[in-house]
Amino acid sequence: MSEIKADKLSARNVSGTVTLGTSGDTIQVPAGVTLENLGTATGFSGGDNAPGFHANRSSGQGMLDNTSTLIAFNAETYDSNSAYDTGTGKFTVPSGEGGKYFVYVSCVISSNAGGNDINTADVILKKNGSYAAAASWDTNGYGDKLMLEINVTLDLSASDYLEVYVTMDSATGSNCTVGGNSWDTSYFGAFKLQGV
Numbered sequence: 686m687s688e689i690k691a692d693k694l695s696a697r698n699v700s701g702t703v704t705l706g707t708s709g710d711t712i713q714v715p716a717g718v719t720l721e722n723l724g725t726a727t728g729f730s731g732g733d734n735a736p737g738f739h740a741n742r743s744s745g746q747g748m749l750d751n752t753s754t755l756i757a758f759n760a761e762t763y764d765s766n767s768a769y770d771t772g773t774g775k776f777t778v779p780s781g782e783g784g785k786y787f788v789y790v791s792c793v794i795s796s797n798a799g800g801n802d803i804n805t806a807d808v809i810l811k812k813n814g815s816y817a818a819a820a821s822w823d824t825n826g827y828g829d830k831l832m833l834e835i836n837v838t839l840d841l842s843a844s845d846y847l848e849v850y851v852t853m854d855s856a857t858g859s860n861c862t863v864g865g866n867s868w869d870t871s872y873f874g875a876f877k878l879q880g881v
Contacts, residue, residue, distance in 0.1 A: 736766035736782050737876030742865025747797075750855045753809070755848055756792065756863055758873045776847045776875055783842040788818075788875040790835040790849050793864035796828075803828040803861070804854040810835050811848045830869070838878070849873050 696703050705712050714720050740758035748754040757774035769776045778786075790810055796802035803824050810818045820833040841847075853861040863871050 734876040734879060736768050736779055737874070738764040738766075738769040738776060739872065739874035740764075740769055740771060741870050741872040742863060744865045745795075745862040746865065748851060748853060748861050748863060750853065750858050750860050753850050753852045754863075756851055756871070756873070758849070758871070774848055774873075776873075778841045778843050778845045780843045782877060783845075784840075785878045785881050786839050786841050786875050787878055788835070788837050788839055788847060790820075790873050791832060792834075792849070792851055792871040793830065793832045793869035794851060794853055795830040795862050795864060795869070796853070796855055796859055797861055798855065798857050798859035799829050801827045801829060802856050802859055803831065804856050806831060806833060806853045806861075807851065808833040808835060809850045809852070810837065811850060812839065812841070813845055814848075817847070832869075847875065 694703050739762040741760055741762070742756070742758055743760040746754075746756060755774055757772065758769075759771045759774075761769065761771060766779045766782070768779050788810065790808060792808045794803070794806050794808075801824075803822070805824070806822045806828075808820045809816060817839060818835050818837040820835050822828070822831050822833055824831070839847075851863055855861065865871055
């Protein structure tokens with residue numbers, strides 16, 4: 686192995702580029718060596734938490750009593766890879782982006798009857814149509830508005846998809862609403878974890 690010793694490598698041109706190796710080469714940093722970046726790092730994969738998205742309800746979504754209902758979070762704050770569909774309420778892992786994801790859901794559920802009308806409520810996160818995680822509330826007729834949250838880490842593969850379902854059982858048979866305004870916002874999001 687040849688060795689070059691230098692204190693500084695610079696491009697011949699004033700604002701040129703210094704290239705190390707060619708396509709297919711491996712640049713190795715030995716154990717015990719510190720690689721310090723004092724500039725801007727570009728072109729490195731795995732440096733952020735993408736894919737990621739955050740979506741919310743822009744207005745309330747009505748539900749029938751005691752009926753499992755898919756919640757379509759119809760407004761996005763961000764969606765780095767266009768992987769969430771506001772029409773279907775489905776997040777699909779993009780090609781080549783499998784890994785561990787942190788997933789979070791928050792739903793504000795209100796009885797349309799008001800008063801102490803909610804017996805039970807469930808928020809269920811589904812992966813590929815099957816149970817992945819849930820949050821439940823059993824008030825036995827002592828609630829009219831509540832918030833249920835899910836925070837979970839999931840192993841996801843490319844083309845896996847996530848959806849959120851809500852069920853509420855009313856003491857009087859009334860319908861309910863999953864909130865979507867400034868004081869009872871419901872939301873759904875996820876992002877890929879790096880380095881795990």
